[in-house]
Amino acid sequence: GAVVSQHPSWVICKSGTSVKIECRSLDFQATTMFWYRQFPKKSLMLMATSNEGSKATYEQGVEKDKFLINHASLTLSTLTVTSAHPEDSSFYICSARDPAGVGETQYFGPGTRLLVL
Amino acid sequence: QKEVEQDPGPLSVPEGAIVSLNCTYSNSAFQYFMWYRQYSRKGPELLMYTYSSGNKEDGRFTAQVDKSSKYISLFIRDSQPSDSATYLCGGATNKLIFGTGTLLAVQP
Numbered sequence: 001g002a003v004v005s006q007h008p009s010w011v012i013c014k015s016g017t018s019v020k021i022e023c024r025s026l027d028f029q030a031t032t033m034f035w036y037r038q039f040p041k042k043s044l045m046l047m048a049t050s051n052e053g054s055k056a057t058y059e060q061g062v063e064k065d066k067f068l069i070n071h072a073s074l075t076l077s078t079l080t081v082t083s084a085h086p087e088d089s090s091f092y093i094c095s096a097r098d099p100a101g102v103g104e105t106q107y108f109g110p111g112t113r114l115l116v117l
Numbered sequence: 118q119k120e121v122e123q124d125p126g127p128l129s130v131p132e133g134a135i136v137s138l139n140c141t142y143s144n145s146a147f148q149y150f151m152w153y154r155q156y157s158r159k160g161p162e163l164l165m166y167t168y169s170s171g172n173k174e175d176g177r178f179t180a181q182v183d184k185s186s187k188y189i190s191l192f193i194r195d196s197q198p199s200d201s202a203t204y205l206c207g208g209a210t211n212k213l214i215f216g217t218g219t220l221l222a223v224q225p
Contacts, residue, residue, distance in 0.1 A: 006160075034212070041125075043205065043217040044161070093160050095213075105151070106213055108160035 002028050002098045006109035013084055014117055021079045021112045023094030029074035030096035034106060035067070038091040050077045084116040120144045121208055123216030132225050136193040140206035140216045143187065147208035150182050152191045155203045155218065164204075165191070196223045 003026040013019050023033055031052045036044040048069050049057040056069035066088075068080040077096075081088055091113050095106040123140045130136055138152075149168045153161035165180040167173045173180045181190040189206050203218040 004160075041220075043215050046212060046214075049212060091158075095160075105149075105163065105166055107163060108153070110160045111158070113158070 002026075002096070002107040004094065004096050004107045004109040006094055006112050008112060009110060010113040010115075012115045012117065015085055016083055019081045019084055019114060021081075021092055021094075021114075023077045023079070023096070023109050025075045025096040025098075025107075028096070028098050028100065030077075031074060031099065032097040033071060033077040034095045034097075035069060035077075035079050036093045036095065038093060038111075040091075044093065047079075081114065084114070086116045089114055089116045119216075120214045121206060121216040123206055123219055125217050125219060127220040127222055129222045129224060130196055132196060132198060132223055134196050134223075136191075136196050136200070136221060136223075138191040138193075138204050138206070138219050138221070140189040141187055142189065142208045144208060144210070144214070145187075146210045147214075149209040150180070150189050151207045151209065151213065152178075152180055152189075153205040153207065153215075155205060157202075161205055198223045198225045 005024045007022045033050040035047045038044050047062045050069045050071040052071045058064045071077040093111040095108040121142045151166040152164040154164050155161040170182050170184045177194045179192040201222050203220050205215050205218045207213045207215045
């Protein structure tokens with residue numbers, strides 16, 4: 001299947017700082033990428049849909065000013081957690097829709113574990 | 118009501134057993150259905166997808182969809198310890214909605 005990478009794989013930061021997470025589709029161009037958040041032993045919660053060249057669409061309850069998403073190219077989307085707080089500590093996973101795939105087939109990155117102290 | 122319901126488990130089976138994982142959904146607009154496998158601290162891996170009622174087989178895995186009863190199943194034959202993971206079912210319109218995932222443990 002298609003390959004999606006994420007960087008960094010884990011990050012520890014101080015409260016109040018901003019953290020940027022990158023999501024790249026390595027062998028296909030993705031006009032649409034998705035950002036999820038996952039708490040321990042919980043399912044994936046969709047945060048936002050990232051469309052190349054346009055503003056992201058955020059799910060209800062997700063603060064767009066806190067979780068900044070930029071999808072500047074067909075292979076890269078970034079999520080910036082601004083003014084991070086301990087409650088933002090979580091596992092963040094991106095996915096990319098493969099335009100050559102069937103329907104809504106999404107390929108996921110390996111995830112980024114964020115710990116805010 | 119959640120759009121996709123899934124028993125979180127855990128489900129423990131002996132090696133070689135047939136595993137049945139099930140989900141129900143409420144959104145009639147779902148056009149595609151998928152199963153993902155997620156190992157601990159990793160991103161989900163696409164196992165199977167289908168877009169119609171019936172069965173789809175891939176090796177030891179069989180995905181089944183019954184749109185009339187809004188029921189999704191994944192069967193794993195000859196289960197192996199390496200199959201131990203969380204299995205997520207999902208339905209999709211223009212976005213993918215996941216169930217909570219079922220934690221499966223295959224005991225050697």
